[in-house]
Each structure stands twice: as C-alpha cells, then as structure tokens.
Amino acid sequence: MTRDIHPAPQALVSEGAVLLDLHADGVAHIRLNRPDAANGLDLELLQALHAVTVQVHGDGRVRAVLITGEGKNFCAGGDVHAFLSKGEALPDYIRTTTAYLQMVAQLLMRLNAPVVSAVHGYAAGGGGMGLVCSSDLVLAGVSAKFLTGATRVAMVPDAGVSVTLTQLVGFRKAMELLLLNPVIDAATALSMGLISRVVPDDRLVEEAMGLARQLAAGAPAALANTKRLLWNGIGQGVDACMPEENAAQARLSGMADALEGLSAVIEKRRPVFKGR
Template sequence: MSEVLLIDDAAGVRLLTLNRPDAFNSLTVELKQALLGALRDAAADESVRAVVITGAGKAFCAGQDLKEHVAQLDSGEESPLNTVEEHYNPLIRTVTSMPKPVIAAVNGTAAGAGASLAYACDLRVASADAKFLMAFANVGLSGDSGVSWTLPRLIGYGRAMEMLLLAEPVAAEEALRIGMINRLVGSGEATTAAQELAGRMATGPTSAYARIKETVLAAAAEGLDEALAVEAGAQVQAGQTDDHREAVSAFLNKRTPHFSGH
C-alpha cells in the first residue's frame, strides 16, 4: 500500500491515516485511489468490525490538492473535475454503504472534500483545535463528495447554506453545539478517542449496525411508508442473526452478551 495512506489494525478496528502532513493531507489522485481501495478492503474484511479515518500531523484533510488540480487544468485535460465521478463519489458511497461503523477522527482542519468525507462517516470525534471549512466557493466551485446531502441533514438547511455560501470556518465547540460532530476531546486526542469508541463498537452487534446504517440511509430519501417497509425487512434479517439470539439469551440469563458480528 502506498505510503500516502497508513493502515493499522488492532482488536477489530482498522485505522486509516491520510499521510501527507506537509500538504495538510490534501487529496491527490494517488491518495484518493489508495483510500478508496483501503475502504473497499475494510468493507469486505470480516475481521474488521469498525473503521477510523484520520489525518497525520496538524490537519485532518484540506480537501483537493490544488497544486495537482492546477497542473491538470494547465495540461488541457478535457475535464479535470472528472475526479468527482471517478474518486469522490465512490469514496462517499463506500463509506455510507459499508456494513460496519466508520468514525472520523478530526484533528485540525477539515476543508472541502476533507470535511465532506467526515460528514459522510457515521460518527465524528473532533479535537479542540479542529475546524470545518466549506472552501468550495473560495475557488469558484460548488460542492462535492456528498456535502449537499450530508451537511443539511447534520445541521439543517440554513446553517449548511451559510457554510457553503460564506465559506467561513466553524470551530470545534460550535460544531458540537450545532450537531456537526458527536464528541469533542482535547487537542491531540481525537484519534485515540475515536479508536476507543471504535473498539467498543467492534465488540458490538456488527450485523445490527449494518442494518441501522441501511435503514437510516434509505429513510433519508424516502417517505414514511417506504421507510417502514425497509425497517421491516431489515428487522427480519437482524432477527435471524446469531447476535440477536445471543443478546436475548444474555438478557434473560442476566449476563453480558458476547457478539460475534454475525
């Protein structure tokens, strides 16, 4: 695996670290391809029961690498923004459809597509020095990586439009207040805290987490009747798992359940 992305496994948790600290972990084609491959591998690997994404150094991810982007513009490529369909859209689909929890550990700045990646994760743990910036308008672009869908669902239409149109940074404490992040920890502690949370979830009912992700994702774009139908199907599937039977048995016998993830 390329050194632009570091991969570490521990107790069912796979840690993916964007590793371009000198460039604030901005996303080159190399890094995007490495991250997409690693996410797909994590989704398919049954030994991985939770995933943490973070960045090396002082930033989570500054978004698209503009130096590479300018070089592509100057090269006369027909559409240098094909990367949206080739890389960013598959990245977001892989994170949201992965049948296990994905946690963003946001240390420092998350901007542009980097912030969008964090919004697509199931949970966000941020350090006190984190900040979120929708920088697209500053470079004459609109938005990508699912931000038009994820951000309004996290903080509401009005606040999302403010971030996108004005491109003003939102600090960590404000991000917690408005629901953009789930946990706020001290500076330098985001990755450790996210790994601890992921470790807890890695011992949980992975199959149920997958069904929860499936139903919430479906309900975000469907009416009540459709959501009820998806819930019913998912609940039938969950009810047939070993984890459900183990949880019920543990409850009745007043013991702690041991979840296998199946």
C-alpha cells in the same frame, strides 16, 4: 511490568498515500498519509483511499473503521497545487478525482462496519468535509476547524455534501456554510450537529480509538442494519445529487474563475471573480 492489553496492529498497507492497519479487536485504522500537503486530495491519494476502502469492505474481520490524518491536519480538501498545475486539462482531472471521492463517500456510508473519523487541524473542502459528512460518528479535537470552501474557489460541494450537510445541520445553516465559507471551530461544529463529540487535542486519537473499539465489540449485524436504515433515509438524495455535483464541478473547473480561485488560495489573497 504492565502488560499491553492491545497488541500491535497488523499493517495491511504500510506505505503510500493511505495507510491501513487492522487491530486484533476488529478496528481497521485508515490513515491519510500526505502530511506535507495537509492530506490534500490528489488523484493518487483518492485512488489509494478508494482501494483501501474497498479492501476494508471485503474483509470480514473488520468490525469498525477509524479514519485519521497524519501530520497537522485531518484533510485540507482538494490539493489546489495539483489542480492548478493541470491547466486546460483541469476539467478532466476534476471529473476523475470527484468520481473517486464520491465512490469513497458512498462506500463509507454503505460499509457494514461503523465509521469513526477523528478530526484535528483542518477538515476542509470536498475532501475534509466530505469524509466528515459521510462518517457515522465524528470526534474533533478542541482546536479543530471546519470549512466547506468549494465556492471560495468558484466550484461546488461534492462527495454528496450538498445533501448530507443539509441533513446534519439543516437547510439554512448548510446554505450559510456553503455560500459564505466561514471557518467553524469545534465547539460550533458540535452545537450545529456537524460532529458528535469534542475532546482534548492530546486525547483525540485515544478517544476515537476507544469509541471504535466500543463499536467493534457491539452486535455487528444490529449495528450494520441500524446504520443502513439511517443512511437509507437520505441515500436516495445523495445518490441522485452526485452525478450533478460531478458534472458541475468539471464544468466550473474549466472557467477562468476557478483558476483565479485556486491561485488566490495558494497566494493567500482575495480572489477577483469575473463570472467567466
């Protein structure tokens, strides 16, 4: 009988909106766990993701991090149903959720352990694209799709994407993606530098875990310092933009256009924006 060379992981967080397993080789596996909502980000999930990321940051056993999503999608962005349900309280809700998302993005960039994200289905909006843009390496299944999506609902990018996306794909391409919101397939995302590799859908998690294990076996101080040097090159711009992103997001979410945009997404129709 063939012996499994990888023993079962230790479940550090086994229930809730975000799950966390620690493998014996030092790979921490973070799983977004709202599959019925396409792992859309609401306040509960963001608070859980922040708590798990802080937990990983403080665990000296962690040598690499893998982020995946349960269900059919990696992360379809903010939960538009939760947003729309807040009514006049939406700006306060957006201010809070955006702050948590920004803290998560900053933590991922600052973790000593390299972060690998494995994207299947959609990575969209501030959540999906925010996690992609703040990861160190990103693998995508061949059928994966990417969408910035913020201006589609009369809002702005967050999680530092207004800086990180520009660094990844260039100013002109970032402007096109953020203003026009095209759906990008995995091959195009690879060619523009948004992601690291494209792999067969049925091998995505296996390939991503293999990459995380390769990183976990590397020299931890060298990888941590190399990662820090690279992120520090754009870190000042990211840190400076996040408060402005947060303020703009809260301000815009109080406008009628934002409610129209959210309604249009839910109703699968073209929005009619009136500039107010």
